[in-house]
Amino acid sequence: MACPLPTASAPDLYVSDGYRVRLAPGVLAKALRLARVRAPLETGGLLLGDVVDGEAHVLTITGPGRRAVHGRVGYDADRAHDNRLLARVYPRLRYLGDWHTHPGGPARLSRTDEASVRESLRANRPEVLHLLLSGPSAMQGHVVASVFAAVLGEPAIRRMEVVS
Ligand SMILES: [Zn+2]
Numbered sequence: 516m517a518c519p520l521p522t523a524s525a526p527d528l529y530v531s532d533g534y535r536v537r538l539a540p541g542v543l544a545k546a547l548r549l550a551r552v553r554a555p556l557e558t559g560g561l562l563l564g565d566v567v568d569g570e571a572h573v574l575t576i577t578g579p580g581r582r583a584v585h586g587r588v589g590y591d592a593d594r595a596h597d598n599r600l601l602a603r604v605y606p607r608l609r610y611l612g613d614w615h616t617h618p619g620g621p622a623r624l625s626r627t628d629e630a631s632v633r634e635s636l637r638a639n640r641p642e643v644l645h646l647l648l649s650g651p652s653a654m655q656g657h658v659v660a661s662v663f664a665a666v667l668g669e670p671a672i673r674r675m676e677v678v679s
Contacts, residue, residue, distance in 0.1 A: 527660075529675035531674070534664050537570060538573045538662075539572065539574045542573050546646065547648065549576075551654045553585055554653050557587070560613065560615075562612045562613060562614055563610060580600075583596070590615045612632070612643045614646035618651070628645075632645050641667035642665070642667070646662055661675075
């Protein structure tokens with residue numbers, strides 16, 4: 516499931532079985548802003564937040580580092596930049612996953628996307644989220660936000676359902 520943007524200011528809740536993900540107000544708006552800056556090239560960044568009572572709260576997102584690679588199809592994060600950033604915000608904010616865009620592309624993860632999401636899984640980080648924004652090549656008009664969860668040991672990456 517996915518929801519069209521722009522969204523109301525209320526947080527959005529996404530669920531899949533026992534997993535719940537809440538996007539704080541402004542998260543999607545910021546992602547959309549960053550998406551439009553780079554469109555029609557892909558862009559992305561980190562999902563940062565907290566886990567409260569088993570529910571992941573995405574409190575903010577970050578934009579791409581200077582050395583990130585933006586393609587028409589494909590985005591390679593600047594992991595050195597991202598790791599420096601994480602070190603600065605941790606432990607106030609935790610790394611929950613990543614986000615990226617598909618300007619003019621589908622609302623689903625490619626094989627390459629799935630592989631890179633899985634690369635973020637660790638024994639001490641058995642769940643990783645991913646936010647995908649897809650829409651027209653300018654990322655104006657009908658843009659869709661999809662949330663995915665990769666869980667260590669599960670064969671398929673979950674597409675989470677929109678609750679609110
Ligand atoms: Zn992709």
